[in-house]
Amino acid sequence: MASDNGSGGVLARQRQAVILEEARRSGAVRVSELVARLGVSDMTIRRDLDVLASQGLVEKVYGGATANLGKSTDEPGxxxxxxxxxxxxxxxxxxxxxxxxxxxxxxxxxxxxxxxxxxxxxxxxxxxxxxxxxxxxxxxxxxxxxxxxxxxxxxxxxxxxxxxxxxxxxxxxxxxxxxxxxxxxxxxxxxxxxxxxxxxxxxxxxxxxxxxxxxxxxxxxxxxxxxxxxxxxxxxxxxxxxxxxxxxxxxxxxxxxxxxxxxxxxxxxxxx
Incomplete structure (x- = not known):
């Protein structure tokens, strides 16, 4: 298992931004691939996905998440x-x-x-x-x-x-x-x-x-x-x-x- 070399502060935000960018670019991300790419633990990636999902930016699925891009006319209040x-x-x-x-x-x-x-x-x-x-x-x-x-x-x-x-x-x-x-x-x-x-x-x-x-x-x-x-x-x-x-x-x-x-x-x- 990869070690968690930065789960808090700026590193967490930067990691979540990378995850979100990749999800939007490819449509979906897998936990295993993110672990290898970012060099953190499985649990850290899952926590990052929880944060992004709570903000409505991704939708969690088995083994990863999909981008929640919404419609081009969606306008939150x-x-x-x-x-x-x-x-x-x-x-x-x-x-x-x-x-x-x-x-x-x-x-x-x-x-x-x-x-x-x-x-x-x-x-x-x-x-x-x-x-x-x-x-x-x-x-x-x-x-x-x-x-x-x-x-x-x-x-x-x-x-x-x-x-x-x-x-x-x-x-x-x-x-x-x-x-x-x-x-x-x-x-x-x-x-x-x-x-x-x-x-x-x-x-x-x-x-x-x-x-x-x-x-x-x-x-x-x-x-x-x-x-x-x-x-x-x-x-x-x-x-x-x-x-x-x-x-x-x-x-x-x-x-x-x-x-x-x-x-x-x-x-x-x-x-x-």
Whole structure:
């Protein structure tokens, strides 16, 4: 039996990211093959699969697991998504907040990662923030910063609490922002940054076009996921902020295509 040479901390997250990437690439993984590849025990791999299954990312079967890719139009609600990868989202938000300068105008899309990012902006004064997210607008309003301006677009509400459609698009096309921070459903080489909602894709595209700098906030589980509609190609992103669970191969691919890849250290963020 292989020895367990790293079942906790960062190594566990990195191992689970490798398992998930392989499951999505080939459709299924076998415990015996993962033991040989990763050099850990059978029980460690089974625990990793339990974690991934509890997050709805794989489905356990006899001897291994299959990828749970869902449909390209599947759109989980805000509450369901907010329970997933919380530590990763906090680390990404803290790192991305360092990109925001006082007194600038920024756009923030809907999503649980961008909602977490909005909560990390309390120390940045004088911002004008445009968002199509009711949840993000609520967080910013509750922060109680009188010098901050928050603009909420109109539109039709989606399961992820985004305001989308013609009204939102028309509002965004009249704006000029310093930076746009976008959360995505998935990112992959080829399809780019995607969403399962066609109307949200159009609205997010308008938000991206309103900004001089385009920043994507996406945890490692978004890699290899493909929604029905592309928001932007990988090459269009000036910055991608992700977490250290992203496998090396995915990091190399993103680094080749995006302007800058920033990787948040989840352990460091949890300790600070």
């Amino acid at each position: 805000f509450e369901a998504k907010s329970e997933q990868q919380q530590a990763q989202k906090e680390a990404i938000a803290a790192l991305a907040a360092g990109l925001v300068r006082p007194g600038t105008a920024i756009g923030i899309s809907a999503g649980t990662t961008t909602w977490t990012f909005a909560r990390a902006l309390d120390s940045v004064p004088g911002l004008t923030i445009v968002t199509n997210s009711v949840r993000v607008a609520d967080v910013l309003r509750e922060a109680g910063q009188p010098e901050r301006t928050v603009v909420l677009t109109g539109g039709v509400r989606t399961p992820s609490d985004a305001l989308v459609g013609g009204v939102a698009v028309a509002s965004l096309r009249r704006l000029h922002l310093d930076q746009v921070f976008l959360g995505v459903h998935g990112m992959a080489d080829g399809p780019g940054f995607t969403t399962p909602n066609l109307d949200e894709s159009e609205t997010n595209r308008a938000l991206v076009e309103a900004g001089r700098r385009f920043v994507v906030l996406a945890d490692h589980t978004k890699w290899g996921v493909v929604g029905i509609s592309t928001i932007a190609d990988l090459e269009e992103a000036d910055v991608v902020v992700t977490d250290d669970g992203l496998p090396a191969a995915a990091r190399e691919t993103l680094a080749e295509h995006v302007g800058e890849l920033m990787v948040a250290d989840v352990n460091e963020a949890e300790e600070s």
